[in-house]
Amino acid sequence: xxxxxxxxxxxxxxxxxxxxxxxxxxxxxxEHGFEATTMRMITSRADANIAAVNYxxxxxxxxxxxxxxxxxxxxxxxxxxxxxxxxxxxQGAPLKPSRIVEAFFGTALEMAADTEHGGHTFMRLLGxxxxxxxxxxxxxxxxxxxxxxxxxxxxxxxxxxxVPREEILWRFHFMMGAMSYAIAGTDALQLFAGTFDDxxxxxxxxxxxxxxxxxxxxxxxxxxxxxENGKGAHRTQ
Amino acid sequence: xxxxxxxxxxxxxxxxxxxxxxxxxxxxxxEHGFEATTMRMITSRADANIAAVNYxxxxxxxxxxxxxxxxxxxxxxxxxxxxxxxxxxxQGAPLKPSRIVEAFFGTALEMAADTEHGGHTFMRLLGxxxxxxxxxxxxxxxxxxxxxxxxxxxxxxxxxxxVPREEILWRFHFMMGAMSYAIAGTDALQLFAGTFDDxxxxxxxxxxxxxxxxxxxxxxxxxxxxxENGKGAHRTQ
DNA sequence: GTATGATTCAAACAACTGTTTGATTCATGT
DNA sequence: ACATGAATCAAACAGTTGTTTGAATCATAC
Numbered sequence: 395x396x397x398x399x400x401x402x403x404x405x406x407x408x409x410x411x412x413x414x415x416x417x418x419x420x421x422x423x424x425e426h427g428f429e430a431t432t433m434r435m436i437t438s439r440a441d442a443n444i445a446a447v448n449y450x451x452x453x454x455x456x457x458x459x460x461x462x463x464x465x466x467x468x469x470x471x472x473x474x475x476x477x478x479x480x481x482x483x484x485q486g487a488p489l490k491p492s493r494i495v496e497a498f499f500g501t502a503l504e505m506a507a508d509t510e511h512g513g514h515t516f517m518r519l520l521g522x523x524x525x526x527x528x529x530x531x532x533x534x535x536x537x538x539x540x541x542x543x544x545x546x547x548x549x550x551x552x553x554x555x556x557v558p559r560e561e562i563l564w565r566f567h568f569m570m571g572a573m574s575y576a577i578a579g580t581d582a583l584q585l586f587a588g589t590f591d592d593x594x595x596x597x598x599x600x601x602x603x604x605x606x607x608x609x610x611x612x613x614x615x616x617x618x619x620x621x622e623n624g625k626g627a628h629r630t631q
Numbered sequence: 632x633x634x635x636x637x638x639x640x641x642x643x644x645x646x647x648x649x650x651x652x653x654x655x656x657x658x659x660x661x662e663h664g665f666e667a668t669t670m671r672m673i674t675s676r677a678d679a680n681i682a683a684v685n686y687x688x689x690x691x692x693x694x695x696x697x698x699x700x701x702x703x704x705x706x707x708x709x710x711x712x713x714x715x716x717x718x719x720x721x722q723g724a725p726l727k728p729s730r731i732v733e734a735f736f737g738t739a740l741e742m743a744a745d746t747e748h749g750g751h752t753f754m755r756l757l758g759x760x761x762x763x764x765x766x767x768x769x770x771x772x773x774x775x776x777x778x779x780x781x782x783x784x785x786x787x788x789x790x791x792x793x794v795p796r797e798e799i800l801w802r803f804h805f806m807m808g809a810m811s812y813a814i815a816g817t818d819a820l821q822l823f824a825g826t827f828d829d830x831x832x833x834x835x836x837x838x839x840x841x842x843x844x845x846x847x848x849x850x851x852x853x854x855x856x857x858x859e860n861g862k863g864a865h866r867t868q
Numbered sequence: 869g870t871a872t873g874a875t876t877c878a879a880a881c882a883a884c885t886g887t888t889t890g891a892t893t894c895a896t897g898t
Numbered sequence: 899a900c901a902t903g904a905a906t907c908a909a910a911c912a913g914t915t916g917t918t919t920g921a922a923t924c925a926t927a928c
Contacts, residue, residue, distance in 0.1 A: 411875080427764045429666030433916060443877050448917060450875095525759040525815050527664045561838070564813075568842045571812025572805040578762050600852035601798070605805045608849020615837035648905080670886060680907050685887060687905095869928105876923065885914065893906065898899100 412450045414440040417512060420461050424519045428458060428528060459534055462523075465505075465516045466535075470542040473501045477545060488552045492607050498546050499573050499606060503599045506577045521578025524570070561614055569606045576602050649687045651677040654749060657698050661756045665695055665765060696771055699760075702742075702753045703772075707779040710738045714782060725789045729844050735783050736810050736843060740836045743814045758815025761807070798851055806843045813839050 418440035422431040433454060437444045451457040476497040480489055506517035523531060550562050576598060655677035659668040670691060674681045688694040713734040717726055743754035760768060787799050813835060 425764060427664075427666065429664065430764070432914080434914090443875095444916095445877070445918080446875085454916065522762040522764070524812070525762060527662060527759070528667070564838050565842055568809040568813060568839065571810070572808040572846070575761070575808025575811065576801075576805060597852075601801050602805065604849045604852045605802055605846040609809070609842040609846035612841045612845020615834075615841045669884080671884090680905095681886095682888080682907070683905085691886065871928080872926085874923105874925080877921085879919085879921105881916100881918070883915080883917105886912100888911070889909085891907085891909105893904105895904085896902085898901080 411440070411442055411446060415442055415447060415450060415457070416461055416464065419457055420512060420519060421515055423458070423461065424515055424522070427522075428526070428531070455530060458531060462520075462531075462534065462538065465513070466520070466538045469502065469505055470539065472505075473498055473542050474545060476501060477549060481549070488555075489549055491550065491553045491610060494546060494549045494553060495569070495606055495610060496603060498542075499569065499602065500599065502573060503577070503602065507596065507599075517577045519578075521574035524574055557614065565610050568609060572606060572609070573602060648677070648679050648683060652679055652684060652687060652694070653698055653701065656694055657749060657756060658752055660695070660698065661752055661759070664759075665763070665768070692767060695768060699757075699768075699771065699775065702750070703757075703775045706739065706742055707776065709742075710735055710779050711782060713738055714786060718786070725792075726786055728787065728790045728847060731783060731786045731790060732806065732843055732847060733840060735779075736806065737836065737840065739810060740814070740839065744833065744836070754814045756815075758811035761811055794851065802847050805846060809843060809846070810839060 415436060419431070419436045422435055422439065425431075426435075433447055434444055436457075437446055440446075447454065447457055451460055477494070480493055480497060502517065505513040508514060523535065526532060547562070547566065550566065551559055554562060652673060656668070656673045659672055659676065662668075663672075670684055671681055673694075674683055677683075684691065684694055688697055714731070717730055717734060739754065742750040745751060760772065763769060784800070784803065787803065788796055791799060
């Protein structure tokens with residue numbers, strides 16, 4: 395009943411049980427999802443007592459939040475740092491859209507490429523969680539993302555003054571989807587026969603970036619031309 | 632122990648309890664996910680007895696499979712019908728990539744636009760399920776998709792003979808991600824302040840199609856030009 | 869040493885999970 | 899009228915869930 399205080403003194407080493415639990419939970423959430431991961435699975439993998447989670451975090455829900463908080467804070471901090479630098483370098487001029495997209499999604503892919511410190515594991519979890527029905531997880535994610543999304547959208551609005559903001563919003567949404575699947579889905583849906591054997595993040599970055607920028611720069615709907623797409627261009631049966 | 636036989640005779644009307652359960656389960660799975668949806672929630676919403684699910688389907692897992700099977704079979708049947716028609720019209724010539732993409736993703740969006748017969752509900756569920764950790768659901772989805780994916784990939788390979796197949800595969804993957812989020816995520820992640828208030832599928836189709844085709848046609852990575860993207864173009868901090 | 873408080877532990881808690889039982893109801897064909 | 903078997907039902911099943919308890923252990927400060 396005292397899960398607020400922590401670490402007897404403020405020194406570095408840290409009791410480590412807390413962190414072992416977080417790491418175990420993170421990995422298990424990727425493998426089985428939130429609901430299917432039980433407290434006993436977590437504490438067992440973390441070599442801790444079943445009561446340790448409630449002692450250190452208060453509840454399973456609070457543990458889930460903390461798993462996301464520790465990584466997401468860092469991810470969005472990095473994103474905003476890159477954006478800050480770009481804007482400083484531009485000295486007030488609008489940024490190139492490609493730079494903005496690279497700052498937002500490239501930073502995420504970099505984290506996903508880090509297999510040493512658990513970044514890869516977490517990004518797979520994050521990709522899955524965007525579509526998580528669980529209410530409080532969604533709300534927490536939205537809060538944690540609010541500032542970064544606002545800043546990056548504002549940058550895109552400035553970079554593309556002629557494009558309706560609603561369209562930019564949609565395309566940002568589409569890009570989020572493509573990236574999430576690129577990370578979370580490579581081993582998830584083995585739809586595509588035996589491929590993705592490498593899942594090499596080194597080559598994923600340029601591939602995804604080409605696709606995202608192509609989508610972002612595509613002609614706006616209703617402007618004709620490409621494949622006559624749009625209203626009624628395709629019929630079913 | 633007799634969940635194999637069904638419908639006393641083969642006449643149309645159908646006992647309806649079975650379908651009420653499927654509809655209730657479908658809706659609840661969207662709201663809460665598989666694990667968090669209990670048998671009692673399902674039978675309660677369907678106005679059926681708790682034992683009805685095991686009687687009609689055998690188990691909860693078998694119910695989940697049936698929820699997907701009845702819709703997915705129809706969706707991929709339609710997709711293949713459109714592809715068949717296009718290929719017949721082309722008389723052996725390769726199809727335009729835009730046509731292929733429209734056939735695959737447009738058909739899905741059409742189903743998502745159908746709010747009357749539960750298509751909308753199901754497509755939201757489907758989008759979420761691509762990233763579902765649950766093993767047997769993933770395997771079932773892969774089997775159900777196998778034929779359609781194979782046919783459409785083959786069509787894309789023919790349509791884009793100069794593009795490495797691996798690249799086409801990746802972009803197909805990215806497109807799947809963008810579409811899934813477009814459908815499943817509009818009300819899921821309310822990251823983007825108060826927008827998506829409409830989620831109007833009418834206008835979603837041309838928007839998504841522009842984005843997808845833009846991504847599909849983007850210059851291949853490593854071919855320089857766009858925003859100098861690719862290796863090392865972005866740095867963190 | 870003793871005292872203090874954070875941490876760990878085995879055990880138990882009530883609530884809920886998917887599933888099964890055996891009787892009962894219902895519709896149908898003879 | 900009866901018989902047959904599908905469908906429904908209330909009740910119970912054994913197992914698991916997240917959480918709590920109170921004592922035991924540990925490190926630190928005096």
